[in-house]
Amino acid sequence: MKYTSDGVKAFRNDAVAKVTGTAKYTDDYTMPGMLHAAPVYAPIASAKINGIDSAEAIQMPGVLAVFTAKDIPGNVVFGQIIKDYPTLALDRVRSTGDVLALVVANTREQAIAAIPSVKLNLEEIPALFDPELAMQPESPLLHPDHGSNVCNYHCVRTGDIEQGERDSDIIIEQEFKTSRAEHAYLEPESALCYLRPDGVMEVLGSMQHPFSTRRFVASTLGFQLKDVEVRTVPMGGGFGGKDDTAALVCARAALCAYLLKKPVKLTYNREWSMRESYKRHPYTLQYRMGLKKSGKIQFVKVRMVADGGAYCSVTPWVTWRSTVQCCGCYEVPNVHCDVYGVYTNNVFSGAFRGFGSPQVNFSIEQLVEIAAAKLGISESEFRRINMVHQDSVTITGQKLDTHTVSLKQAMDTVLNEVDYEAKLPLCSFGNKDADEWYGIGYAISYRGMSLGAEGTDFNSAIVNIQPDGSVLLETGIHENGQGSESAMILILAEELGIPQELIRYRFPSTSNIPDGGTTVASRGTILGGGATVKAAELVKQRICEGVETALGIKGCTYSKALVFNAEGKQVADYFSAIQMCYRKQIYPYAFGVFQAPRVSWDEHTGHGNAYFTWVYGCQAVELKVNPKTGQITLLNMLAAHDMGKAVNPAMLAGQFYGGMTMGAGYGLYEDTPLQDGNPQISNYHNYRVLRSTDLPEMTAYFIQNPDPNSPSKAKGIGEPTLELMAPAIANALYRATGVRFNSLPLAKGVQDYIKGQQQ
Amino acid sequence: MIITVNGTEHRIEPSIAEKSLALWLREDLMLTGTKIGCDIGVCGSCTVLVDGKALRSCKLKLKDVATKNVITIEGMSAADGTLHPIQQAFMDCGAIQCGFCTPGMVLSTYALLLENPAPTRAQARSAIKGNICRCTGYQQIIDAIMQAAQQMREG
Ligand code: FES
Ligand code: FES
Numbered sequence: 001m002k003y004t005s006d007g008v009k010a011f012r013n014d015a016v017a018k019v020t021g022t023a024k025y026t027d028d029y030t031m032p033g034m035l036h037a038a039p040v041y042a043p044i045a046s047a048k049i050n051g052i053d054s055a056e057a058i059q060m061p062g063v064l065a066v067f068t069a070k071d072i073p074g075n076v077v078f079g080q081i082i083k084d085y086p087t088l089a090l091d092r093v094r095s096t097g098d099v100l101a102l103v104v105a106n107t108r109e110q111a112i113a114a115i116p117s118v119k120l121n122l123e124e125i126p127a128l129f130d131p132e133l134a135m136q137p138e139s140p141l142l143h144p145d146h147g148s149n150v151c152n153y154h155c156v157r158t159g160d161i162e163q164g165e166r167d168s169d170i171i172i173e174q175e176f177k178t179s180r181a182e183h184a185y186l187e188p189e190s191a192l193c194y195l196r197p198d199g200v201m202e203v204l205g206s207m208q209h210p211f212s213t214r215r216f217v218a219s220t221l222g223f224q225l226k227d228v229e230v231r232t233v234p235m236g237g238g239f240g241g242k243d244d245t246a247a248l249v250c251a252r253a254a255l256c257a258y259l260l261k262k263p264v265k266l267t268y269n270r271e272w273s274m275r276e277s278y279k280r281h282p283y284t285l286q287y288r289m290g291l292k293k294s295g296k297i298q299f300v301k302v303r304m305v306a307d308g309g310a311y312c313s314v315t316p317w318v319t320w321r322s323t324v325q326c327c328g329c330y331e332v333p334n335v336h337c338d339v340y341g342v343y344t345n346n347v348f349s350g351a352f353r354g355f356g357s358p359q360v361n362f363s364i365e366q367l368v369e370i371a372a373a374k375l376g377i378s379e380s381e382f383r384r385i386n387m388v389h390q391d392s393v394t395i396t397g398q399k400l401d402t403h404t405v406s407l408k409q410a411m412d413t414v415l416n417e418v419d420y421e422a423k424l425p426l427c428s429f430g431n432k433d434a435d436e437w438y439g440i441g442y443a444i445s446y447r448g449m450s451l452g453a454e455g456t457d458f459n460s461a462i463v464n465i466q467p468d469g470s471v472l473l474e475t476g477i478h479e480n481g482q483g484s485e486s487a488m489i490l491i492l493a494e495e496l497g498i499p500q501e502l503i504r505y506r507f508p509s510t511s512n513i514p515d516g517g518t519t520v521a522s523r524g525t526i527l528g529g530g531a532t533v534k535a536a537e538l539v540k541q542r543i544c545e546g547v548e549t550a551l552g553i554k555g556c557t558y559s560k561a562l563v564f565n566a567e568g569k570q571v572a573d574y575f576s577a578i579q580m581c582y583r584k585q586i587y588p589y590a591f592g593v594f595q596a597p598r599v600s601w602d603e604h605t606g607h608g609n610a611y612f613t614w615v616y617g618c619q620a621v622e623l624k625v626n627p628k629t630g631q632i633t634l635l636n637m638l639a640a641h642d643m644g645k646a647v648n649p650a651m652l653a654g655q656f657y658g659g660m661t662m663g664a665g666y667g668l669y670e671d672t673p674l675q676d677g678n679p680q681i682s683n684y685h686n687y688r689v690l691r692s693t694d695l696p697e698m699t700a701y702f703i704q705n706p707d708p709n710s711p712s713k714a715k716g717i718g719e720p721t722l723e724l725m726a727p728a729i730a731n732a733l734y735r736a737t738g739v740r741f742n743s744l745p746l747a748k749g750v751q752d753y754i755k756g757q758q759q
Numbered sequence: 760m761i762i763t764v765n766g767t768e769h770r771i772e773p774s775i776a777e778k779s780l781a782l783w784l785r786e787d788l789m790l791t792g793t794k795i796g797c798d799i800g801v802c803g804s805c806t807v808l809v810d811g812k813a814l815r816s817c818k819l820k821l822k823d824v825a826t827k828n829v830i831t832i833e834g835m836s837a838a839d840g841t842l843h844p845i846q847q848a849f850m851d852c853g854a855i856q857c858g859f860c861t862p863g864m865v866l867s868t869y870a871l872l873l874e875n876p877a878p879t880r881a882q883a884r885s886a887i888k889g890n891i892c893r894c895t896g897y898q899q900i901i902d903a904i905m906q907a908a909q910q911m912r913e914g
Contacts, residue, residue, distance in 0.1 A: 005899070010851060019842070019846040019858075021790070021792015185859075186802065186894075187794070187857070187859045188796075237856075237857040270798065654856055654899055656896075658894050683799055691889075691891065692892075693884055695898075
């Protein structure tokens with residue numbers, strides 16, 4: 001179904017506050033007596049810390065304290081997987097994003113002014129900036145406790161790779177490189193913490209994982225989890241990027257607040273944010289693929305090295321997704337895949353919308369086109385021959401038989417709508433006589449939903465119906481700006497058959513509801529929605545119980561805000577049923593839990609049912625290139641994805657457009673060059689994100705095959721929309737210029753190519 | 760020195776004439792709807808209206824807007840809370856995700872429509888060129904501008 005905005009009204013529970021400027025983000029809060037903190041960064045990427053002298057800084061106007069790792073009452077290091085990430089660096093510098101001290105002053109300006117007065121006594125030690133070099137056994141170790149600079153390793157061993165080699169008529173090899181992209185959320189990190197009179201450290205922060213933040217803060221302070229309360233306020237974008245770093249910003253503000261017994265705010269400027277926050281992992285991917293003349297893929301051998309930078313963060317999970325999806329959405333009988341996450345002294349890498357799939361898709365969706373060209377068959381025919389279909393078995397041995405496999409449907413939708421075959425002959429292939437080069441390209445993918453075998457996957461929801469029939473709803477999912485609270489409200493409204501205006505999403509806090517895991521991996525709707533449906537089922541039972549007790553009958557059922565007796569006769573409407581519940585002292589309250597269906601994984605073979613369900617998609621792009629300047633103009637962008645069910649169509653379209661845009665920016669321009677490990681970007685003037693005028697009109701197609709694995713029938717869409725535009729653009733650029741560009745960002749490759757031609 | 764903000768006059772002491780307009784709005788007037796995304800004049804999230812023109816308040820000092828009329832996002836809706844048609848259109852069209860760019864976008868839209876009540880989609884697209892949105896891909900913001908323009912023309 002093509003999405004059109006005509007007559008659709010978006011629903012967002014937070015829209016009025018955001019459009020009137022009354023929505024309060026972290027930095028918009030102040031408290032009486034509030035102090036301000038500022039970070040002191042390491043000037044070099046690798047050093048021993050011999051001492052930090054704050055005597056001069058402390059004399060600066062307004063400065064009240066300078067804290068270092070020695071002042072931390074709890075653990076200096078923490079981490080979601082490996083505890084290697086220091087709140088403040090203690091004895092060693094591993095990256096220029098390391099914070100060595102915090103200056104606290106009456107005003108932010110005073111704190112910043114005192115930063116240069118903190119004297120750092122550092123002894124430089126040799127740094128490692130190249131992951132291949134870092135992997136060598138003789139290289140010095142970044143984290144001696146870990147025993148290796150290989151942070152993690154994953155593999156897949158399927159079939160018999162040597163047999164695959166023998167069975168192949170043609171073998172192709174290709175290396176791809178991807179870039180270090182910055183999230184560039186519009187709101188920089190911010191935290192405001194204070195120690196409440198009841199002894200609880202209260203944290204307001206711009207972060208996307210309140211429960212993880214709570215663990216970071218509690219660990220730093222040496223507190224129990226019950227003594228830290230993280231309240232979530234509107235957040236100005238996250239995209240996976242407000243996890244570890246954002247949690248540490250909160251932990252640092254909490255540390256100052258704890259030591260000084262005053263409210264402390266730590267708001268980042270853009271430069272600090274870009275210097276310290278983790279990026280998307282740059283990968284090197286070396287592929288070898290064997291083919292039969294008929295077009296069937298015989299084997300894939302691939303080695304991937306991901307630069308994880310100085311700290312582990314979620315590198316093992318990101319690279320795991322790359323491992324599971326290393327062959328893209330294709331059936332491959334023989335697979336040999338090795339994936340390494342590596343420590344270096346570069347700014348570290350972590351979660352970023354897409355989470356290990358954009359790198360793989362960028363490579364594999366070009367590789368299949370290279371293969372098709374070698375075989376002399378069309379790229380679309382080649383994809384149809386090899387793509388997964390209903391009941392296919394994935395390379396990790398998972399049978400795709402629990403949901404509708406709609407990959408072909410997505411691809412056909414996009415190719416028909418863009419009229420792909422008719423436009424192919426118009427492509428320029430670097431025609432010397434043309435004033436501009438035209439190209440069209442597309443890419444397809446499947447994507448495992450939610451965390452899969454990466455982590456525990458369950459969530460809860462509380463539905464608390466008030467005596468007047470209005471409802472307080474709460475789930476363990478965090479609103480990242482994508483509208484997940486609104487989606488939960490709509491799901492509950494539908495389940496109970498009541499107007500959405502009756503439902504309020506309760507101001508969330510980590511002390512109200514059990515840890516629901518992180519709102520990443522496009523798991524908001526599927527996990528939070530699942531828990532909401534479960535809670536709705538339970539609360540309906542409670543309502544029936546109330547009516548049964550009040551009327552002295554049995555066997556009532558609830559449907560669309562009405563209660564029926566055993567004979568099917570209506571005995572109460574919603575409001576009278578709720579009144580009966582309270583009269584009979586039965587709370588219409590429920591706690592619902594959704595546990596994701598079981599998944600499995602064997603680390604040694606790389607086999608298992610990696611994800612409990614999958615989503616399918618296709619995106620296409622038309623563009624032109626100026627043969628003289630290399631300037632690229634996007635002309636048209638389309639996407640089709642199967643998200644199971646469109647819960648909130650206008651917001652869903654927003655996920656499409658936003659994901660396609662971010663994917664196009666990743667494909668064309670986004671990169672963080674480093675100088676001795678230090679990011680050479682500091683703000684939006686030297687980190688190019690797409691602006692309105694860089695974009696064409698976009699079209700979104702919703703494919704809705706309700707997913708039986710999801711109680712709400714919907715699945716996530718935030719990440720699938722991002723992971724395809726870069727390879728689609730690469731394929732279009734090939735048809736425009738006649739050249740394959742195997743490295744991100746693509747615009748740089750095109751520029752370099754044009755310059756080379758002109759010389 | 761007097762600055763009028765959302766219809767209210769404020770007397771400015773010379774001692775703070777060099778203060779950034781964005782910070783003054785946020786810290787002194789507690790008008791925190793004006794957001795700071797970059798603080799160097801390239802993201803547009805701090806956009807306010809100064810005598811009808813969309814300007815970046817992080818690049819302005821108070822002395823730059825002396826005697827001028829400033830409108831912030833808080834000044835867009837009516838005193839009784841009724842939303843401005845631009846605000847309503849942003850809500851209806853799904854133009855809001857994280858909302859951090861929204862105040863600046865609304866004010867850039869307002870400046871456009873004051874000057875050109877019947878923009879084309881391409882003109883709407885150009886008008887928000889200086890405003891970065893990392894969430895929406897801009898398309899629904901442009902939808903909102905077109906809808907607001909139509910509603911304002913129709914009164
Ligand atoms: S904060 Fe003023 S333009 Fe970005
Ligand atoms: S809605 Fe998030 S930056 Fe525009």
